[in-house]
Amino acid sequence: MTEPSKLPPHGVPEHQPVAGGIAARARAAASPQYLHGLNPEQREAVETLDGPVLVLAGAGTGKTRVLTTRIAHILSQSRARPHEILSVTFTNKAAREMKLRLGQMLGQAVEGMPWLGTFHSIGGRILRIHAELVQLKSNFTVLDVDDQVRLLKQLLQAENIDDKRWPARMLAGLIDSWKNRGLSPSQVPSGEAASFGNGKGGKIYATYQERLKILNAADFGDLLLENIRLFRENPDVLRQYQNRFKFILVDEYQDTNVAQYLWLRLLSQAPSQPGLPLSAVIPGPIDDAAAKQAASAQPALAAPSAPLKNICCVGDDDQSIYGWRGAEVDNILRFDHDFPGAKVIRLERNYRSTGHILAAASHLIAHNEGRLGKTLRTEDVDGEKVTVTGSWDSEEEARAIGEELEELQRAGENLNDVAILVRASFQMREFEDRFVTLGLPYRVIGGPRFYERAEIRDALAYLRTINSPADDLAFERIVNVPKRGLGDATVQLLHDHARKRRIPLFEAARAVVDTDELKPKARGSLRDLVMQFDRWRAQREVVSHTELAEIVLDESGYTEMWQKDRSADAAGRLDNLKELVRSMEEFENLQGFLEHISLVMDRDGEAGDEAVSLMTLHSAKGLEFDNVFLPGWEEGLFPSQRTLDEQGRAGLEEERRLAHVGLTRARRRAKIYFATNRRIHGTWSTTIPSRFLDELPAHNVEITESKGGSGWGGSGGYGASRFDNLESFGSSYSTPGWQRAQANRGRGGGGRSGGGFEERQSSFSGSRSDGSSGGFNRSKRGPMVIEGELVAKSTGTVSEFSLEDRVFHQKFGYGHVVKIDGNKLTIAFEKAGEKKVVDSFVERV
């Protein structure tokens, strides 16, 4: 993975008062080296060690630097030893970067920071230490999504639930979201639990958890949820960690979900008195915001006798882009409620982008209402204006960007400092095609993670089966890979046996081989397999784990399977397998390797040659580039229609934050594109320029023509007037530009000007596929109190709808309510099937 950011100089601009006169030098001599070059706010964030601190760090304001320097400061002041600092990040990338920078700052002392890592890896580590307290063994397996779905499928079958109507994948998502909210099976609101599988959803969740224990396995969400349970049920264990962690640091706090919040909250309390009932300190049934309100109202927490730990959370509410995955912006917005007496420090000096880019980004994000509010500023030059370029279609868009890239290349720009950031990954293909024909080197960042590839999971399944004979899911995965003539029928038989005798699948296989229940062919094949595993397990004692892996892949015929495969990617898969074996060397033994693999193994490919980066906006967070291309700014795509439908205004604001993230990735040049026609799902459709374009400040933006294309209708007519009236922060739908865009689109880009709300509605209310414009009706808008709105969002205010209500939706037509989750309704439409919709988009009929 490339790290386009220039590590050391970043955040240390020349115009900061570094050296200077004698006085400055004297001051410098008095303060430690690592504090040099920090601006006053950064320095305050580093030096305020006691009590809760929230650092609101805007994009490019030196967030990571503050975090690492703070750790350095804690250590050098001898306030804590390395193993007494808990430092959590959201991603492995961030954890790695922190380790790297800490290493640079402190020498090689980073090895001594055992508690620096992601929420999941740290949660997993704690869980392994106390596994038996949550009915696991310390060598438990972390299940990947595939395993989860397979397991759930079995459970659904057992319950006789039609997996067409109720896909296992959907339940997996549901369970995951429950876990994100900190809900164990008994805590899931009954309405929600009943919403899946004819009321059996909650029950299956419970069964699923039971099965996980039998399999000695945990899924991703368990790494935190079971950790929370561990702490709640074992106050002495909790106290042990509360005592250990003298300082807690949290990165990207705006991305934390409820479970992570609760986990942090438990750890951040000063050790409770032995014997004090836990319920006095810990929110009871975790019921979303209700629990959080209870928690923040909890007097014990604020009381001086139970002081909060030295917790420092760093984040930026304007970069919260993971709401769909359970992240609660509330967490950061409510920080000073949750951590009374918290000190809030704003970092608003941006050291990354030039003036125009920053102004554009700031202006755009100012349209959000649910934010704490920061004003980014730079002392850098204005630089180039942000450009907005229209193209006829997505192909022309790709061509135009291709040309600009070549131009940059000719101008001597380093391609490593160029990125194309898209909203959705399907947009990438067009660029890839174009770059291939141009011979332009590029790399795709993101994609499927290394350990998610089929060949890696297969290989891991072999190793898991060796390591943990009770891991039925692993065994089942590879029992017939490569093909051994052991198909569904055989597996079914094994299952029956296993269930009857309450033994793992593998042991069932061993037993079945001695009977004549299987046909001779399958029986022999299965016997061989069992014997092979016995042999491998024995070899484990004598050969190294890397050798063992090679032996297994070889003897099982797995490598051979791919060698014989004629498909194009077979060679790549073999490479991946080699890479897997190589990566095992870093670990002590098989056990250690398996513990880490699913959590820490990242995407492959360490950079290499100069190339343009192609990635989604989401995966661009935290990165920066000199030149950033932002294609696809069209209604429906960006902001994404689906997000609008499902999340309403909150969704729109999250999309806007995404736009803000995109713009603030750019150091010197940001170039936005939109196409008038785009192919979605195979068919061409005409699109409207994104409303976000209307929200950019005219002064910082330059509108350009797409080069080398037939152009798109009404070039001049569109023009600068689109950016009129940007002072109004009201509904973007009411800006003239927006309305004109609508009107233009309706007329196919003709030259007539004017047009307004009514006309727009009449010209294509039928074809406009969102209903969001209707959803934002006046009565629902108007100034919203941040807290009121956000609390409403997660508390699950009672909807004015009730189950079975017959409703009408502009796009989907008639249907009835089958599920209510706050203001989000699940509606079974008569024509369109089941959809999730915000209640304001439908009316009762």
Next chain:
DNA sequence: CTAGCACCCGTTTTT
């Protein structure tokens, strides 16, 4: 049991 075919589906972001 496997391999090949048809149909169907669903199309965002991921630790």
Next chain:
DNA sequence: CGGGTGCTAG
């Protein structure tokens, strides 16, 4: 348009 899934025929 492409991928994945389920089905059927061998």
